[in-house]
Amino acid sequence: MPLLDKAIDFIAYDNAGRVILVAEVKRRLGTSEHWATHFRRNMLAHGFLPRAPFFLIATPERMYFWKQDPQGDLDEPPSFTLDSARALKPYLEKLGKAPQGLGEQALELLVSSWLSDMADGRNAHGGQDPSTRWLTESGLLDCLGAGRIELNPA
Secondary structure, three states: OOOOOOOOOEEEEOOOOOEEEEEEEOOOOOOOHHHHHHHHHHHHHOOOOOOOOEEEEEOOOEEEEEEOOOOOOOOOOOOEEEEHHHHOHHHHHHHOOOHHHOOHHHHHHHHHHHHHHHHHOOOOOOOOOHHHHHHHHOOHHHHHHOOEEEEOOO
């Protein structure tokens, strides 16, 4: 299956090749759930965001996740918000950087690696951390564990 619009930074496919997650990474600071909701709405309204079961906007400070209903409201707030520095801490420690000090491509790689490691069970605290319980309960990690994540080179 070809990669989607260049506005999407990475895409996760299930084991049958269906898109299960699309993600956009922004190096923007000071975001909020309101900002993320508006950003997602604009992407949907302008056709830049295909309907997929899950959508993610990652920033240096927060990750905003949606479990999307095909008939859902364009202005639906995120289903789950996660602190990026906490989630990415082991990866940031290896780099010796704060999330705010990363470029957009580096942040894309870290978020993609984090999701892959969570899905593969390689993130030691991931599934047990109450702050990430939504990722398991929503079914996202099960879907990712049976598929693959690709960065969009466009």
